[in-house]
Each structure stands twice: as C-alpha cells, then as structure tokens.
Amino acid sequence: MIHLQNIEKVYRTDTVETQALNSINLNVAKGEFLSIMGPSGCGKSTLLNIMGLLDEPTRGNISIGGNTAGHLNDKQLARFRNRAIGFIFQSYHLINDLRVLDNVELPLLYRKSSAKERKQLALEALEKVGLSNRTKHFPTQLSGGQKQRVAIARAIVGKPDIILADEPTGNLDSAMGNDVMDILVRLNKDEGTTIVMVTHDENMARKTHRLVRLFDGSQVQ
Amino acid sequence: MLKNYFKIAIAVLKRRKFFTFISLFGISFSLTIIMVLTAFSDHVVDASYPDAHRDRNLYVSMMRLTGEKHGFRQNGPPSFYFLDHYVKKMKAPEKVAICSFHKPSNTYINNKKLVIDQKFTDDAFWEVLDFRFLEGKPYTAQQISNAEKVTVISENLRKKYFGDVPSVVGRYLETDNVRYRVAGVVKSVPITQFLTYGDMYVPHTLAKKDPLDKGLNGEYFGILQGSSASSVPAMAAEYDDIIRRLPVDTSRFDKISSRADHYVAGYTRLFMGDQDNSGVNTLLLYTGLVLLFFLLLPTLNLVNINISRIMERSSEIAVRKAFGASSGTLAVQFIVENLILTVIGGLIGIILSVIILTAWNNAGLIEDVHLYLNVKVLAISLAVCLLFGLMSGVYPAWRMSRLHVVTALKTY
Numbered sequence: 001m002i003h004l005q006n007i008e009k010v011y012r013t014d015t016v017e018t019q020a021l022n023s024i025n026l027n028v029a030k031g032e033f034l035s036i037m038g039p040s041g042c043g044k045s046t047l048l049n050i051m052g053l054l055d056e057p058t059r060g061n062i063s064i065g066g067n068t069a070g071h072l073n074d075k076q077l078a079r080f081r082n083r084a085i086g087f088i089f090q091s092y093h094l095i096n097d098l099r100v101l102d103n104v105e106l107p108l109l110y111r112k113s114s115a116k117e118r119k120q121l122a123l124e125a126l127e128k129v130g131l132s133n134r135t136k137h138f139p140t141q142l143s144g145g146q147k148q149r150v151a152i153a154r155a156i157v158g159k160p161d162i163i164l165a166d167e168p169t170g171n172l173d174s175a176m177g178n179d180v181m182d183i184l185v186r187l188n189k190d191e192g193t194t195i196v197m198v199t200h201d202e203n204m205a206r207k208t209h210r211l212v213r214l215f216d217g218s219q220v221q
Numbered sequence: 222m223l224k225n226y227f228k229i230a231i232a233v234l235k236r237r238k239f240f241t242f243i244s245l246f247g248i249s250f251s252l253t254i255i256m257v258l259t260a261f262s263d264h265v266v267d268a269s270y271p272d273a274h275r276d277r278n279l280y281v282s283m284m285r286l287t288g289e290k291h292g293f294r295q296n297g298p299p300s301f302y303f304l305d306h307y308v309k310k311m312k313a314p315e316k317v318a319i320c321s322f323h324k325p326s327n328t329y330i331n332n333k334k335l336v337i338d339q340k341f342t343d344d345a346f347w348e349v350l351d352f353r354f355l356e357g358k359p360y361t362a363q364q365i366s367n368a369e370k371v372t373v374i375s376e377n378l379r380k381k382y383f384g385d386v387p388s389v390v391g392r393y394l395e396t397d398n399v400r401y402r403v404a405g406v407v408k409s410v411p412i413t414q415f416l417t418y419g420d421m422y423v424p425h426t427l428a429k430k431d432p433l434d435k436g437l438n439g440e441y442f443g444i445l446q447g448s449s450a451s452s453v454p455a456m457a458a459e460y461d462d463i464i465r466r467l468p469v470d471t472s473r474f475d476k477i478s479s480r481a482d483h484y485v486a487g488y489t490r491l492f493m494g495d496q497d498n499s500g501v502n503t504l505l506l507y508t509g510l511v512l513l514f515f516l517l518l519p520t521l522n523l524v525n526i527n528i529s530r531i532m533e534r535s536s537e538i539a540v541r542k543a544f545g546a547s548s549g550t551l552a553v554q555f556i557v558e559n560l561i562l563t564v565i566g567g568l569i570g571i572i573l574s575v576i577i578l579t580a581w582n583n584a585g586l587i588e589d590v591h592l593y594l595n596v597k598v599l600a601i602s603l604a605v606c607l608l609f610g611l612m613s614g615v616y617p618a619w620r621m622s623r624l625h626v627v628t629a630l631k632t633y
Contacts, residue, residue, distance in 0.1 A: 054543055054626045075547045082545025093540045093630065097232030102225060109225055110545035154544070 001162065001194045002028040002051055007060035009046050009217075020046045021057070022217040030161070033188040033195045035205040038214035044198040045166055047214065051196060052085055052164045053077050065161065082110050086155030090167035092147040094139040100126070100150050101135040107158040125153040129183055145176030152183055156193070163187070165197040169204055181207055223557070229537075230558040233530070234565075240526050247519030248566025248609055249573055255515055256574040257581075259601055260592040265413050266485055271350040272417050276450045278349070279457060279481035280416065281308060281443040283491050288474040298322065299479065300439025301425060305343075307463050313456040314445040318342070318349035321428065321440050323419045328382070328396040335381060337396045340419030341428045341441075347373075349446045350417055357390035357405030364404075365424035372401035375409040377588060378420040394421070411589035416442065437467070437477070445481055457481050516609065523613030527559065528620060538621055539629035548622035555621050559614030560607065567606030571599070 009021040021043045028034050028051075036044050049055040050062060053069050062069045065084060072080060086107070094103050104122040113121075126132050129149040139147055148168060155163050165184065169177030181204050187193045197208065205211050213220050234241045272278070281304065286295040304319045311317065323338040347359035352373075360371045372394065374382070383389045393400050401423060410418045430440065445456050460481035467477050478496040480486075486499040494500025541551060571594070578592045 049627050052543070075549065078542070078545050078547035078550070081543060087543045089630065093536050095229070095537050095540065097229055097236070098225075102228065105225075106541065107544040110550065115224070158544075 001030040001032070001065060002026070002196070003061075003063045004047075004051070005061045007047070007050060007057045007062065009043070009050065009055070010058045019217050021050070024060070024219055026212065026219065028194060028196060030194055031188070031192045032210065033185070033208040034197070034210050034212060035208040036196065036198045036212045036214065037200065037202070037205055038220075042214040043217040044214055048164050048166050048196065048198050052087060053081055078110070082107055082158065084160050084162055086158065086160040086163045088148070088151050088155050088163065088165035088168045090170040092139070092144075092151045092171075094147055094150055094154075096139050098138075099135065100131065100137050100139070100142070103139065103150055104153045104157050106154060111158070121157050122153070125157040126150075128156065128187075129153045143176070144172050145179055148172060148176070148180050149183065152180065152187075156187060160193070162194045162196070165195065167198050167200065169199065169201060177201070177204065226554055226557045227561060229554075230561040233534075233558065234562065237530070240530070244519075244523055244526055244562060245566045245569060247522045248563055248606075249570035251515050251519045252567055252570030252605060252609075253573040253577060255512065255605060256570065256594065256601075257577055257592070260574070260578060260594060263597060264590065264592055269414070270408065271352045271410060272414060272484075273351045274349075274446060275484045277447045277453060278484070279314075279445040279447075279453060279460070280484055280487040281445065281460070281479065281481050282416070282487045283479060284437050285478040285496070286437065286469070286474040287476045287478070290475065291473065293473050295438055295474070297438045298440055298442050300434065300436050301428075301430075301441045302435050302439070303437045304441055304443040307467065308443050308445070308460070311445065311456070311459050311463070313447065313452060313459045315448045315452075316345050316349050316446045318346040318444040318446070319425065319441055320346050320416075320422075320444075321425065322415075322442070324440075326397040328394075330382060337378060337382075338418070338420045339396070340422050341425040342422050343425055346422070346444075349444050353408040355406045355408060356388055357403065360404050360424055365426055368424065368426040370399060370401045370427065371404045371424065373405040373407055373422045374403055375420050376406060377409040379406050396421070399427075409589045411591075412587060413590050416444070443481075453483075516605065516612070520609060520612045523559070523562075523609070524616055527555075527613065527617035530617075534621070535624060535629035538624050539626045542624075542626045542629075552615075552618040552622040555618035556611065556614040559618070560610035563606050563610035563613070564603075566609070567603060570606075 004024055004026040007021055007024040008019070011018045011020055024047060036047060038044050046055065050057050053064070067080065069077070095106070101119070101122050104125055105118045108118040108121060123132065123135065126135060129152050131146060131149050131153065134142065134146060139150065142150065148171075152168075163184070168184070169180050172180060184195055184197065185207055188195050197204070199205050282298055284297065284299040284303065287293065301319060304317070309317050309319070320340055320342040323340045326337050326339050328335050328337055344360070344362040344365055352359075355376055357373070359373055360369070364371050374389075374394065379389055382394055383392065389403050389406060392403050394403055395401070401421070412418045445460070447453050447456050457480070464477055464479050469475065469477050480490060480496065482490055482499060485504075486501050489500030489504045492500065493503040538551060546554070575594055578594055582591050
C-alpha cells in the first residue's frame, strides 16, 4: 500500500544541517495497522508527514497505492490526499468556529458531493465514533476524548484507504485513550483501513500488527 | 461550499470584534462618502427637471478671444447679440434657446430683504426646456418684443413673496423698483441646475445691458436642441463653422474660440480644457484618482488586518490542505470570505448613505436639491464593494495559500 524507498529528510538553516530521517525503507501492506515509536525528535512525525504527502523527502521515493508522489503537482496532491488519506493529529486541529457536523464534513467539501450527501456521510461517521448526539456542538464544548473522536470521524468520513494518526492518544487520559484506540482497531478490523500510528505508548503499540522503531532518524526495528 | 465559507467568515468576524469594527468602519465610511458624492454628481450631471433632453442638446457657454501679438485675452459667456445674430440662424438645431446667467435683485417683504435671482430669457427658452407650470403660462414672443414687464416665477418665490395663496397670476411683484405682472408659476429649479435656475424669469428685452452692444462676450448662453441625439454632431459641426467664419476685431484679437458642448463638457472645457480638448477625460482622471485614494485607504487597512489574521488561522489552513484543499481553493475561500466582509460593509455603507441622504433632503441645505440612492448609484456602490473585496483579499489569500502545512500545524 505504502512504499518508502531510501527516504531521507534534511532540514537546513544558514548554519545548521539536521538529518531528520536517514535511509528509511518501509513497506506498509494493505489492511495493516502499523505503529511507529521512538524518542522525541527521532523523526516519527516527519516520517508520517512524508507518508501523508504533507512534506517532501530530501531524497528517496514514496509511492502510495501505485502512485508515485514525486510526479504529482499541488492540485493533484491535494486531490490524492482527499481521496486516499485521512489524518488524525495529537492536538485534534478541529476548526473551533465550525460545529461538529461541519468539521466532519470538511474533507467532503473538496469533492463533488451534494450538501445532503455530505450531511449523511458525516452523520454516519459520527455514529461510528459514538458522537451522534453532539453534531451541533462546537469543539470548545467537548472534552479531549470527544474532540479526538470528532477528528477520527473527520478522518474516516471520506472513506480513505489509509489513516495516518500522529499520537492520537497523546493528549488523553488512559480511559479516553483506550476508547480512541478501540475505535481505530475496529476501523482496521471491520473496514480493512490501513493505519499508521505514531505513539509513545507501548500499550497502544501492542494493539497494532507491527511496530517500527526509529532512533535519530534511522529505523532500528 | 459557499455556506461553509459564509459560516467561517461570520465566525471570524465575531472572533475579533475590534478588528471587525475597524474593517467594517473603513469600508462603510469610504463607501458612504463615495455613494453620497455619486448621488450628488448624478443629480448635477444627469438630465433632470427642467433640462430633460440633454442627450440631444448642446450648450454654448463660453467665448474666448485671444490676441497673441498684444497678449490680449477675453474670456466669458457669449453676448445676446452673438447668440441671436449667428446661433439662432443655424439650420441643424430644431430650436435654439437663449438665457442669461442668474443675477440677484432686491426687494423687501414686511421690512425684510429678499434677494430674488432673475434670469432673462427669450421665448424659445420655454419650448426647449420642460418647465412644469403650476399655474399660468410663459410670456410670448410678442410680449418680449414689446418689452412688457411680465414674469414667470418659481414656486418658492411665490411662497416667499405672496405667501400661501392659491393663485398669483395677474398679480404684481416688485423688485429693484420695477413692477412685473406674474404670467405663470413653475415648479422650482435647484441652484445646482445652474443653467436653468432662477427665482424669476423675465423677457431679455428688459435686461439693463445696452441691447445695441454688438460685442461677442456678454452674459448669456445658448441651448441648441436637435430633433434627436443623432443630430448633435451636425449641430456641433455647424457651430464650429460659424466660429471659423466669425469676423474678428483684428486690431486686438486674432483668434476666437468657442464650442457647442454636451452638458458636462460645457463645464469641463471652461475649467480643465481648451478649444481642442473638452476636459472630460481630465475630469474622469481626477475623479478616478480621488476614488482610488478613497478606496486605497480601507483596502490597505484590510490587507494589513487580513495578513495579521493569517497566523491565527494557520491551523485551519493546514487542516484544509491536509484534507484536500489545494492552494488555489484556499485562495478562493479567503477571497470569498473577504468579499462577504466587504459586502456586509457595503450594506452598512448603503444604509448609512440612505440615512445621510434622507437627512440631507429633510434639512434642505440647498433648496430643491433632492438626492436619491438610485439604481445606478447602487450598482456603482456594489461594484466598488466587490473591488474592495478583491483588492484587499488577493494578496493575503496568496500569502495564506502558500503556508506550508507542516509548519502551520507546528505553530498551532
């Protein structure tokens, strides 16, 4: 599903050059639930951003579902992300000015779908994460766990093949974190969604199919 | 999609109320000024009572005599003699009216001084212009020829001089120690309609200026009326021909300049043009520069505010990009949001303009000048609104759409 070949990422300033990723070769199979672990600053989020086509590698190739990312322009990348990938962020990144339902509908705005269809799909997604009764709330009226569940609904509303989750339980207590993790496991199991998750939590990582460890930008496991 | 943009735009407006106030104030205040000025210029320039046929009229209001050798220069309105002797005989116009500029005269009512603006006219004046007679009728060519002391007065003067009485035709009015018999009363003309304004209209044969004076400069102007708008070029050409063939006092002057112009060009040639240049383009250029200045201030203000808002929306931009919005889509979103803001500002501006125009009309600062927010003014205002939105939205939108997703997510 996802093929990374000799991925390198170097951040340069006028005086300093930082090697964030070093020769990463990784294949993620369709339907796999992969977790990535490692100490802070080891390049986990950078790797996830590159997988999500939000960032470009300095060197190396990435292909997703047979599409080579380097060949796509801004518009094509945007369309590809919209169709194929759903994102979950540690800080939720919900739009506070929009109600829950509008937040969940957001990826569908960039497709040719009618308002009725958008609403229906968003309600289905919210039902899957158990938040059907919060559609008219604003994000600021929700708990952390509820916010992350809204973020999951937003990630799955467009029925993407891949979900990339950057420390989805990082800001939650263990009970809420377990709830969120259960939803992700269920998504992977029931709908065959490929999930790549960055986490600091060994317990969460144990619930996934495979664990990749990074250290100083290199893959060590 | 638009509904979503609208929700966001309203939420952003509510979020920073002080910035929103400054933005909306800038837009609405500038628009109000523009709309009130447009309404005023519309009132002055557009054909209106009683000069209703400006599309087929030409106006002669200036005659310039120059003597390059001796440095002589004589500028001013043409004389009655010139208009009567040369212009009246033109073939292209259907009718030619002659009238003077208004001149003040004094009278006393109940020991209170009343200044009455007099205008001297010929009989064609009443045919070329569409005066509405509230009572009576205009004086005739015969009465003019006989120098009868008759007058047509305005509705305002009737009220000021005679009070609230139903009819004054046949009654007498005295000003500058001359008694005139009232032949008719017309609906008043505002002073802004400079060429047709007057409190009382009297036969030109009663003017004190020597009727035998054959000079080319005087105190009159002519209105040439064609049968249709298409006859205007022929009238202008015939008039130019008359000026070319006009005998000149060669001991003092070597050149005569005068043009029969459209209404606006008649003014602009006087202040901004010359014989070959009507000055209309110069007026448009200056008007455009003033408009640009009025537009530029709130636009720069908006650009500044919009850019400062970019950072606080970086998370939203990043999320939209991550979920499939291209840079172009985001730029469009931001421009649309800005258009919504400017349209709201525009609506406030229109409401403010209506309030100001109503207050102006009720205050009666200039008699009989009623300003209206007509469709033309409204259309210009809305166009200005859209221009505001585009001008102030494009650059910030471009900056916003260039934000890098990962950087934007990290700054949140």
